[in-house]
Every structure is written in structure tokens, then in C-alpha cells.
Amino acid sequence: MIGRTTVLLGLAAFVVAPSLARANGEIIGMVQGGKGRVANAVVSLVDVSGSFSGAGKSAQMNQKDKEFSPSVLPVLKGTTVRFVNSDPFFHNVFSSSTVKQFNVSQEKVGDTSEMVFDKPGIVPIRCHIHASMKAYVVVLPNPYFALTNANGLFRISNVPAGTYTIKAWTGHGAPETQTIQVPASGEAKVIFKGA
Numbered sequence: 001m002i003g004r005t006t007v008l009l010g011l012a013a014f015v016v017a018p019s020l021a022r023a024n025g026e027i028i029g030m031v032q033g034g035k036g037r038v039a040n041a042v043v044s045l046v047d048v049s050g051s052f053s054g055a056g057k058s059a060q061m062n063q064k065d066k067e068f069s070p071s072v073l074p075v076l077k078g079t080t081v082r083f084v085n086s087d088p089f090f091h092n093v094f095s096s097s098t099v100k101q102f103n104v105s106q107e108k109v110g111d112t113s114e115m116v117f118d119k120p121g122i123v124p125i126r127c128h129i130h131a132s133m134k135a136y137v138v139v140l141p142n143p144y145f146a147l148t149n150a151n152g153l154f155r156i157s158n159v160p161a162g163t164y165t166i167k168a169w170t171g172h173g174a175p176e177t178q179t180i181q182v183p184a185s186g187e188a189k190v191i192f193k194g195a
């Protein structure tokens, strides 16, 4: 009996293994603009089937030295964003966007407001008191996105193999799109050349 059980377990492992092996690749690339590489661009896959939710996830946008930090915050829809005042004076955080409207006052250091961003789109964030304070929360429909670093580079990991439309949003002009084929393992490369 022991021998038979071992054989059955071995067979089960053999049958199950292929479905557990994840055929996922990576996308790496660069975003360029008219003045060179673009930092803080949001690169994302547009047409991914499946249902995704950021419910239970959280992200933070700080207010420090009269600046929002980060100035661009990409999140999966459903994510809770925590706005924190780290300055010892009055700030206000608001958005007039139809994607997400709100208006909160933060009087003192440590004041915190949480907002759920449950609709995909671009949400400009401002402060009524300091006109120079500007930021964006970019709400995305799936988790396959990345923010470019200071050198304009990005990496999106763990992407199911397939053909997708990939979009780069820089805050200036219309987003640039390309078609990309993600392999079952390894990297697909894409360069956005900008305007």
C-alpha cells in the first residue's frame, strides 16, 4: 500500500506541477521625452483581462517642505491613499477631478486623511494654501504598472505571457502607446521615444 500511495503522490505532483509553473515574464524599458529621459512617468498595461482590486492595500502621499512626496503616485484601483502633513503648518489637500473629488484640511504636523481611490483615472492633487504644491494620484485598473526612476527606467515584473498594449503617461501631452509581447520567461524591452 505504501508503494502505491507513493506512486499516486508522485503522479499527482507530476500532473499539478505544470499548472503551478507560472509562465510570467518581465517588461523593462525607458521613457524619453523632448528633453531626454523622463522620471516619474507611469507605464502601465492597458488591456489585461481579469478582475483586480487594491482593496486592503495602502499607499502614502506626504506633505513636507511645501511639496507633495511622491509627486506622482500610481496605485491599483481600490487602494487607500493616506495623506500626511509632515510640516508644522497648515496644508489643505484637494482634488476637483471627476475620478475622485475631495477637500480636506490638515492643520498641524501628523494630521492624516485617508481616501479610497476606486475608479481608474488621473487625479491631480493640489493645496489651496500653497499654489505651487502639485501632485498626481494615477489610479490603474490592473497591477501591471511602474513608475520610472530618475534615469527614466522602469521594470514591470510577474506579467502573464501575452500581447498587450502598454502606455506611458508623463503628465505632458497624450499618453504614448505601443504593442508589446511578453514572453513566458525573460524580458520584453520597450522604449518610449516621446514627442
Ligand SMILES: [Cu+2]
Binding pocket: 066, 090, 091, 092, 127, 128, 129, 130, 133
Ligand atoms: Cu500646502
